[in-house]
Structures are given as C-alpha cells and as structure tokens.
Amino acid sequence: MIYADYNGSAPLLPCVKDYLKRRLETDLFANPNAIHSMGQKIYSGIEKCREVISKSVGCYPDQIFFNSGSSEGISHILFSCLEYAPKNKKIIIASGIEHAVIPSALKYYEERRGFEIKKVDVNQDGVIELESLYKLIHEFNSSIALVTIMAANNETGALQPIRDISQLCQENNILFFSDTTQLIGKGDFHFEDSGIDFAVCSGHKVGALTGSGFILAKNPTLLRSYIFGSHQERGLRGGTQNYMAIETLAVALDDFMKNKNKLPLLEEARKKFEAELKKDFLDCRIIGENAQRLAGTSLISYPGIHGQAIQIELESHNIFVTTSAACSDNQPETSHVLKEMKIEDDIGRGVIRLSLSYHQNQNDYEMILKALAQAFNKLKKIKAY
Ligand SMILES: Cc1ncc(COP(=O)(O)O)c(C=O)c1O
Incomplete structure (x- = not known):
C-alpha cells in the first residue's frame, strides 16, 4: 500500500x-x-x-x-x-x-x-x-x-x-x-x-x-x-x-x-518523478511546476481525463491519492484555488494530488509512476471530455 x-x-x-x-x-x-x-x-x-x-x-x-x-x-x-x-x-x-x-x-x-x-x-x-x-x-x-x-x-x-x-x-x-x-x-x-x-x-x-x-x-x-x-x-x-x-x-x-534533513531527498525523488512523467506523457501538466513547493507535493493533470477516474485506477493498485476538485455526482469542478490560478477547466477537472512524506520509501514514486502510466494509457482511450 x-x-x-x-x-x-x-x-x-x-x-x-x-x-x-x-x-x-x-x-x-x-x-x-x-x-x-x-x-x-x-x-x-x-x-x-x-x-x-x-x-x-x-x-x-x-x-x-x-x-x-x-x-x-x-x-x-x-x-x-x-x-x-x-x-x-x-x-x-x-x-x-x-x-x-x-x-x-x-x-x-x-x-x-x-x-x-x-x-x-x-x-x-x-x-x-x-x-x-x-x-x-x-x-x-x-x-x-x-x-x-x-x-x-x-x-x-x-x-x-x-x-x-x-x-x-x-x-x-x-x-x-x-x-x-x-x-x-x-x-x-x-x-x-x-x-x-x-x-x-x-x-x-x-x-x-x-x-x-x-x-x-x-x-x-x-x-x-x-x-x-x-x-x-x-x-x-x-x-x-x-x-x-x-x-x-x-x-x-x-x-x-x-528527521527534516531527509526533506531534500524527498524533493529530489519528486522532481525526478515529475520529469519522467512529463517525458512519457507530453500532455501531462504539473500544476505550479515553476513554484517552490512542499517537498512531496505534486498536482498532476492529464487533459480530458477526470481526476476521479485516475484516483480509482490508482486505488486498484493500492495507491491512495486524492483529487483537489470539488466533486458531486461525477461532475467534478475546478477548485477555487485552480480557478484563481486561471487554470483551464479541462486541466482543472482532471487533477490528482500526490502528497508524500519524507518517512516514505523513495521507491514509492517509481511504483506510482508505473501505475499512473497504466492509468493514463487506459483512460486516454476513453477520454471523458
Ligand atoms: C491549509 C489548510 N488550512 C486549514 C486546514 C483545516 O485544518 P483542520 O483539519 O485541522 O481543521 C487544512 C486542512 O485540510 C489545510 O490544508
């Protein structure tokens, strides 16, 4: 898990x-x-x-x-x-x-x-x-x-x-x-x-x-x-x-x-994960990419795929993430934070948030990357919007 x-x-x-x-x-x-x-x-x-x-x-x-x-x-x-x-x-x-x-x-x-x-x-x-x-x-x-x-x-x-x-x-x-x-x-x-x-x-x-x-x-x-x-x-x-x-x-x-001296390692692992994700999926967006961020936080979106759908796919691999969107009846809405950042709806409705800790195993990012790649490849074919 x-x-x-x-x-x-x-x-x-x-x-x-x-x-x-x-x-x-x-x-x-x-x-x-x-x-x-x-x-x-x-x-x-x-x-x-x-x-x-x-x-x-x-x-x-x-x-x-x-x-x-x-x-x-x-x-x-x-x-x-x-x-x-x-x-x-x-x-x-x-x-x-x-x-x-x-x-x-x-x-x-x-x-x-x-x-x-x-x-x-x-x-x-x-x-x-x-x-x-x-x-x-x-x-x-x-x-x-x-x-x-x-x-x-x-x-x-x-x-x-x-x-x-x-x-x-x-x-x-x-x-x-x-x-x-x-x-x-x-x-x-x-x-x-x-x-x-x-x-x-x-x-x-x-x-x-x-x-x-x-x-x-x-x-x-x-x-x-x-x-x-x-x-x-x-x-x-x-x-x-x-x-x-x-x-x-x-x-x-x-x-x-x-333990806070472990934070740079976590940040390094996150950056490597994000770089690999973007290399494999050119359309994938990392929200707030150029900002200095919490060491283990990534907000990711794949245009046209609902965040909730990705979350469910990841959960089937025993990986627990969340969407940042406010969802009701499968009609996710772009969050007020992303609206404020002027993030387009097809990106805003598709986000999933990964937030990891320095206490975690550094290989966790590799496992997430694999599961995410599978999810994107599967869901790309049945884009929701
Ligand atoms: C930035 C921020 N402020 C406030 C809160 C509310 O915290 P609590 O659950 O302790 O009331 C949260 C919790 O999600 C948060 O992330």
Whole structure:
C-alpha cells in the first residue's frame, strides 16, 4: 500500500504510535486543572510539551495556545483580529488560494460585519504577486485590519513568500496571519524569524492525533477569548485540554526536527518523478511546476481525463491519492484555488494530488509512476471530455 495523501491527513508517525502504546499503560489520567498531584502531573506534562514544541517551531512557550486544529485556530485568529479591529479598519487583504476555512469565514465578516475583502493576485504557478500586495497595502494602508495569506498551499504545495509579506506588513504596521497548516511539520519554518503575527498547526497534518493543534501568537495579548470556559490556555480557549493529543503533537514535531534533513531527498525523488512523467506523457501538466513547493507535493493533470477516474485506477493498485476538485455526482469542478490560478477547466477537472512524506520509501514514486502510466494509457482511450 502507498499512502500519498499526507496533505489530507498524515498517518500517526511510528514514534507517536510507540509513545501512545506506552502512554496508555501508565494510568496517568486526570483533569490537568485539578489541584491534586495527579492533575498537576498532567498539567506539567502539557507545559513540557509547550516547551518541546516551542523549540521545534521557533517561538517562546507562552506564544503557543493549544486547540483542536486549524479550522478552530483560523476562526479564533480571525475573530480576535476582526471583531476587535478599530472601527476605521474595515479592509481585509486575502489571497484567493486559501483553504476553504478562510473564504467561508471572510464571507461572514463581509456580509455580517461590514468588512471589505481585497484579493491579492496570484500567478499561474499559484504564488501570490508581491507587487499586487504592495499596491493594495499602499492604497488602503490605514484601513487594513488584517492580511491573511497562507504559507504553503494544500492543493499545489506552492510556498508563498511569507518572509517578504511579513516585512511589508511590519513596515506598514499591519497584522499578518499566515495559515501555516501545511508548512509546519513538512518544511522549514521558524515562527520568530518568519515575522508572522499569527500562525496555526493541525495535529493530523503532522502525524499526531486528529483533534489537536495550536495557534502561535507573536503578541498573545491580541488574542481574545474564543471559547468561554475556565482558565485553560490563559483564559483564551476554555475546555479541558486534550492532553494526550497535545503530547502526541510534541512527539511528532520533535521527530520532525530530528528527521527534516531527509526533506531534500524527498524533493529530489519528486522532481525526478515529475520529469519522467512529463517525458512519457507530453500532455501531462504539473500544476505550479515553476513554484517552490512542499517537498512531496505534486498536482498532476492529464487533459480530458477526470481526476476521479485516475484516483480509482490508482486505488486498484493500492495507491491512495486524492483529487483537489470539488466533486458531486461525477461532475467534478475546478477548485477555487485552480480557478484563481486561471487554470483551464479541462486541466482543472482532471487533477490528482500526490502528497508524500519524507518517512516514505523513495521507491514509492517509481511504483506510482508505473501505475499512473497504466492509468493514463487506459483512460486516454476513453477520454471523458
Ligand atoms: C491549509 C489548510 N488550512 C486549514 C486546514 C483545516 O485544518 P483542520 O483539519 O485541522 O481543521 C487544512 C486542512 O485540510 C489545510 O490544508
């Protein structure tokens, strides 16, 4: 079996599985907020995790706020920055390639809270145009409540110039939130060096338990209480902490620090795979080909063949990939990300996303190439459109 959907969800890392097996034998259970020693033990475990994670992502422990994952983290950050924005700041700058959480939240702030969204241009490779951001910042400067641009795109893997964006925002005193869900645990990231004001992480993208994650806040006083409750996470996120999941986050991100030197090998294997694919199938398109991308992400399309059909063929070889298209009743639609990149429909409807990890066997790409070649050759004959 080859699992190639790490951008969708990563399986538990082997070290996380081992940790959990041992952990479940310990009988260390309690409410971390209880004053008895069992509770305090759990509480100090959480604080230790905060410290381990802070080293892995390059921040101070008190800049980390645990939660259930990125959808919650993003909602919390937008709530803090927008509900509490000064009355004269009604402009939000966003890219059109953000994960669905962001456009759906921004729609709410636009329709119900009187904000206006200004979109930054992206190029054909799915990378935002700094010049367009520069123009927007200069046009709307004092009215801007927030700039929100992701760090790495979940469909194409394209890395965004977050260092340049944060510099531009800092120079103009504007808050910058970057959705780092796909970058943390998959690529180089150092919160302090990035200059970003807010970032997020999701446990199930990094090989930890689903339902865990955190926010990183450069200045935590800018965060507002989002889930009411007791004093958990310094009063900003009520609810008993998901401590065992938090422990797995620390184990997973610590493992990433120890293994991230394997990323160049993964990138090399991906590039070789893409080059061979293009050599054998001249019509095949790699979306975002010229962009710097996450080491193991390829978004591939063969004009006229539905992505779902390729996905099913690959699954018959025990290879698990996904399409990035929103599908209903076998009528796949080009995703909003690809539309923003002005990718034609016959390409956009045909995409499949391969997202691999540095933990995988480097030969996996060879097996995928073989299965993909068989699928293309078979499906070319019965082109869908
Ligand atoms: C870029 C990006 N942001 C946010 C999310 C949402 O994350 P979660 O599943 O933790 O809510 C995802 C998940 O697919 C993602 O890829």
